[in-house]
Amino acid sequence: MTEALRPLRPLQAQISGDSSNPRSPQQAGSAPALTPVSIPDPLTRRVICSQCRIRKVRCDGRPDICQNCDRLGFECSFQQAPGKSPGQYFVKLPERRRRMQACIPCHSKKTRCLGELPSCSSCVRRNRVCTYPRTRRNGTSAHGHDVVEGSRVDGKQANTSPGQDIGMVGQAEGSAIDHETTLSLLEDYFQHLYPLPSFAFFHKATVIQRCKDQTMNETLKLSICAITALQLQRTSLCHDLWIQQAEQSILQQIGRASIFHLQALLLVIRYKIESGEFPTAFMLAALAARTALALRLNYERPELSDVAQEVRRRLFWALYLLDDFFCVGLREFELCPEETIHLQLPCDEDYFEMGRFVHTGLLRPGPSEVLTTVGLRGVYLRLTSVRRAVMRFNRRVGLGEELSSTIGGSIRHFEEELRSLQVSLRPADQYSVSNMQSSKWPAQFVMLHMSWHQCHCDLYRLGLDGYSEAAPSPVLAALHPRDRVAMQFKCLEHAESIIRIVSDFSNYEDARECLLERDAAVCAFESARLVMFGSRIQGAVSTLDVAINKAKLSLGLITRFFPHSASTQPLRKDLERLIASYSVRLALQTQETFTEPEQPPSTRLSTKVSQYASSRQRLSVQSLLLQSDFVDDSHEIAGPTPPADTYTHALPDLLQPSAQSPSPHGYGPSSDRTSAAASKPQQWSPAGNGQLPSPGLSLDAGQEDAGLIFNPWMGFTGTEDMSGRTPVLDHEF
Known part of the structure; x- marks a missing residue:
C-alpha cells in the first residue's frame, strides 16, 4: 500500500481544482505520488528546505542543495526542477531510516555497541554470541533466523500444566532451545553444577522426565540452560538471550509466587553474579x-511427598547460601535470618534420589542428635552458620564492643563448635587424599574442608599482630603473650592446611571435570595472604620463598x-599483585638492601555512602555488594550538588595524612582508642576508613600492615571511633 504524501503546511494559493471542494480530485482517489508545497521567500524568513522541514532538523539554507540533503543523498527542494515555477516544488517524503540499534548482549549489559553485522566488535572482543532484536518488518533478527513465538501475550495458553508458564511474551530470536540441546545441557547441569552446594535444589529424575515429556516450565528451562552454558563456556549458545527471557518472564509475573519461578530466579541471580551484573543480582x-517467604519455604510441609519436601528445603538453603555473596556476615543485608528458619537440613544424596525421608536435624544441632544422619551438605550449612558468627564476633572485637575478658571464652566456644562439626563427619568424609578421590562429590568435599580451616583462620588472625584484620592494639595488649603467640601459629597452621588441600585437589586427575564455588577461591586467596605474611614470624613453617611458591598454588x-x-x-x-x-x-632481602616499600598515596574520602555505615559495615574490596557501586544520591533532595572543592575545603584533615592521624586499625603505635577519640573528633584515614582505595591502587606486601588488603568475608578494617553512637547496640550488627 502506497503511503500518502502530506504537504508541509497549507498552500498559500490554490493550485488547481475546485476551491469549494474540500478534497481535490487527486486526494479523492489513491494517494498521489507528489504533493505541491510552497517555498518561502528567502527575503522575508529563514530558508528551510522541504526535506529538512519534514524531518524537523536544522537546515543551513545553502543554495542549490542544503548540507543535510547533500550528506544523506536526499533530493533537496532548493534544486529547481525544469518546468516548475518558482515558489512551488513537488517533493517525495524522505525514506525512513532506522537508527543504529545495539545488540541484545550489549543492551543488557549497558555497554556501547557499534551495531556491526553479523557480530559487533564488543561481542567479538568478549567472545560472546552477538544477536540483534528482530525487526518489526519481517520478524527476524539481524542474523536472519526465524523467530519462534512463545506463549500468547494475553496469558491464555492451551493445555497449561501446573509447571508451565502463563503469560510468556514472544521469545526473541535465539531464545528458543531445541529438545536435544535442552537435554544435553540438563545432563551437564547435573554432572557439573549439581554437586555444588548452591545448585543442588533439583530432583534429577523428575526434572529430566519433565524435559523428555516437554512439560517443563519454560522459564526454568531457559535459566538452567543459560547458567550451564555460561559456566561451561558454551559460547556458541545464546545463553545471554535465554537468561534475559527468563528474567523478563519472572518480572512480568512478579505477583504470582511459584516454586518453579523461584528456582529459575536463583539461577538468574547466579548468572548475574558470574557475568558481573552485581547490582541487578543484589x-x-x-x-x-520475598518469594520464598510468600511460599512459606522456611517451614516444613509434612503433608507433601518426601521429594517435594526435600526440594523445598534445598531451595531455601540455596537462598541461605546466597547471603555470603553480599552480606559478608552483616545482619542488615541478610536475606534469611537464622531465627526465621524452621527447616531441617538437606538429607544425604542417596536418600534424596530414592525419594526417602530421613531426619537430619536443624541448623543448630541438638543434644540428642544422631550424628550419622547429617551428610556433607548439612555439615557445610552448619559450618557456614559458624563462619558467619565468627565474622560478627570479629566485627564486635574490631569495634570495641567485645570485652577483653570475654574474648578468650568466645574463642574457646567457637573452637568447640568447629570440633563438633569435624566429629559429626562420617569416616569416609574426613579429609584424606584417598577419601577425596573416592568421594562422590569431590568438589563439595574439598570446599567443606577448605571452609573449615578458613573458619579457624578467621578466628585466630585476631592475634596476628600487624595483619590487616588483627584485633586492635588495646585488645592485643590485654591478651596474654602466650595466648597471642598460640593464636598466630594456629592461624598459620590452618592456612598451610588450606594450601595443602589446594595442592591435592589440583593434582587430582578428575578435578579437571569439576567446578568450584566462589568460596573456594576466597579460601585460597586468604590462605596465600596469611602464609606470605606469616613467613616473617620467627618459627614459621614456610620461609618467604617457600611461602611465595605456595601462594602461587592458590593463584593457580x-x-x-x-x-x-x-x-x-x-x-x-x-593476589597476582x-x-x-x-x-x-x-629479591631485596637477597641483595641485603631491603627497605620497606613506600606506602601508596592517600586516596580521597568517598562520599557515596554514610561514614557511619561504612565504619559499621566495613565492606571489603572483594565484596560483591561493594563492587555493585551503589551511590547514595540523597544530597540531590535538597538542591543542586555543591562544587567538588567545597567538600575538600571543609574537611582538609580527611584528605591529608598527618602524624596525628590514627593508624589503619584506628590506633596509633602507642596510643589507645580512648585517647584518640578524646583528643579530637574522629578522623577517617585514607588507609582504613571503611572506604575503597582508588581503583588503580596496586597491592603490595607493605600494605598488609597498613590494612589496605581486605578479607572477602570479614570486610574492611579501619578506624572505628564511634563517637555519637548510642552506648548499647545490637551485638549482631
Whole structure:
C-alpha cells in the first residue's frame, strides 16, 4: 500500500481544482505520488528546505542543495526542477531510516555497541554470541533466523500444566532451545553444577522426565540452560538471550509466587553474579527472599511427598547460601535470618534420589542428635552458620564492643563448635587424599574442608599482630603473650592446611571435570595472604620463598577453576599483585638492601555512602555488594550538588595524612582508642576508613600492615571511633 504524501503546511494559493471542494480530485482517489508545497521567500524568513522541514532538523539554507540533503543523498527542494515555477516544488517524503540499534548482549549489559553485522566488535572482543532484536518488518533478527513465538501475550495458553508458564511474551530470536540441546545441557547441569552446594535444589529424575515429556516450565528451562552454558563456556549458545527471557518472564509475573519461578530466579541471580551484573543480582536476591517467604519455604510441609519436601528445603538453603555473596556476615543485608528458619537440613544424596525421608536435624544441632544422619551438605550449612558468627564476633572485637575478658571464652566456644562439626563427619568424609578421590562429590568435599580451616583462620588472625584484620592494639595488649603467640601459629597452621588441600585437589586427575564455588577461591586467596605474611614470624613453617611458591598454588587454583568468573577477578588480580610485591621483597632481602616499600598515596574520602555505615559495615574490596557501586544520591533532595572543592575545603584533615592521624586499625603505635577519640573528633584515614582505595591502587606486601588488603568475608578494617553512637547496640550488627 502506497503511503500518502502530506504537504508541509497549507498552500498559500490554490493550485488547481475546485476551491469549494474540500478534497481535490487527486486526494479523492489513491494517494498521489507528489504533493505541491510552497517555498518561502528567502527575503522575508529563514530558508528551510522541504526535506529538512519534514524531518524537523536544522537546515543551513545553502543554495542549490542544503548540507543535510547533500550528506544523506536526499533530493533537496532548493534544486529547481525544469518546468516548475518558482515558489512551488513537488517533493517525495524522505525514506525512513532506522537508527543504529545495539545488540541484545550489549543492551543488557549497558555497554556501547557499534551495531556491526553479523557480530559487533564488543561481542567479538568478549567472545560472546552477538544477536540483534528482530525487526518489526519481517520478524527476524539481524542474523536472519526465524523467530519462534512463545506463549500468547494475553496469558491464555492451551493445555497449561501446573509447571508451565502463563503469560510468556514472544521469545526473541535465539531464545528458543531445541529438545536435544535442552537435554544435553540438563545432563551437564547435573554432572557439573549439581554437586555444588548452591545448585543442588533439583530432583534429577523428575526434572529430566519433565524435559523428555516437554512439560517443563519454560522459564526454568531457559535459566538452567543459560547458567550451564555460561559456566561451561558454551559460547556458541545464546545463553545471554535465554537468561534475559527468563528474567523478563519472572518480572512480568512478579505477583504470582511459584516454586518453579523461584528456582529459575536463583539461577538468574547466579548468572548475574558470574557475568558481573552485581547490582541487578543484589536487587533480585531481595525478590527471591520475598518469594520464598510468600511460599512459606522456611517451614516444613509434612503433608507433601518426601521429594517435594526435600526440594523445598534445598531451595531455601540455596537462598541461605546466597547471603555470603553480599552480606559478608552483616545482619542488615541478610536475606534469611537464622531465627526465621524452621527447616531441617538437606538429607544425604542417596536418600534424596530414592525419594526417602530421613531426619537430619536443624541448623543448630541438638543434644540428642544422631550424628550419622547429617551428610556433607548439612555439615557445610552448619559450618557456614559458624563462619558467619565468627565474622560478627570479629566485627564486635574490631569495634570495641567485645570485652577483653570475654574474648578468650568466645574463642574457646567457637573452637568447640568447629570440633563438633569435624566429629559429626562420617569416616569416609574426613579429609584424606584417598577419601577425596573416592568421594562422590569431590568438589563439595574439598570446599567443606577448605571452609573449615578458613573458619579457624578467621578466628585466630585476631592475634596476628600487624595483619590487616588483627584485633586492635588495646585488645592485643590485654591478651596474654602466650595466648597471642598460640593464636598466630594456629592461624598459620590452618592456612598451610588450606594450601595443602589446594595442592591435592589440583593434582587430582578428575578435578579437571569439576567446578568450584566462589568460596573456594576466597579460601585460597586468604590462605596465600596469611602464609606470605606469616613467613616473617620467627618459627614459621614456610620461609618467604617457600611461602611465595605456595601462594602461587592458590593463584593457580583461582586461575584454573575461575577463568571467566567476574566475581573472582578481583581476588585473582589482587593476589597476582601481592605475589609480585612479596617477590620484590624477597629479591631485596637477597641483595641485603631491603627497605620497606613506600606506602601508596592517600586516596580521597568517598562520599557515596554514610561514614557511619561504612565504619559499621566495613565492606571489603572483594565484596560483591561493594563492587555493585551503589551511590547514595540523597544530597540531590535538597538542591543542586555543591562544587567538588567545597567538600575538600571543609574537611582538609580527611584528605591529608598527618602524624596525628590514627593508624589503619584506628590506633596509633602507642596510643589507645580512648585517647584518640578524646583528643579530637574522629578522623577517617585514607588507609582504613571503611572506604575503597582508588581503583588503580596496586597491592603490595607493605600494605598488609597498613590494612589496605581486605578479607572477602570479614570486610574492611579501619578506624572505628564511634563517637555519637548510642552506648548499647545490637551485638549482631
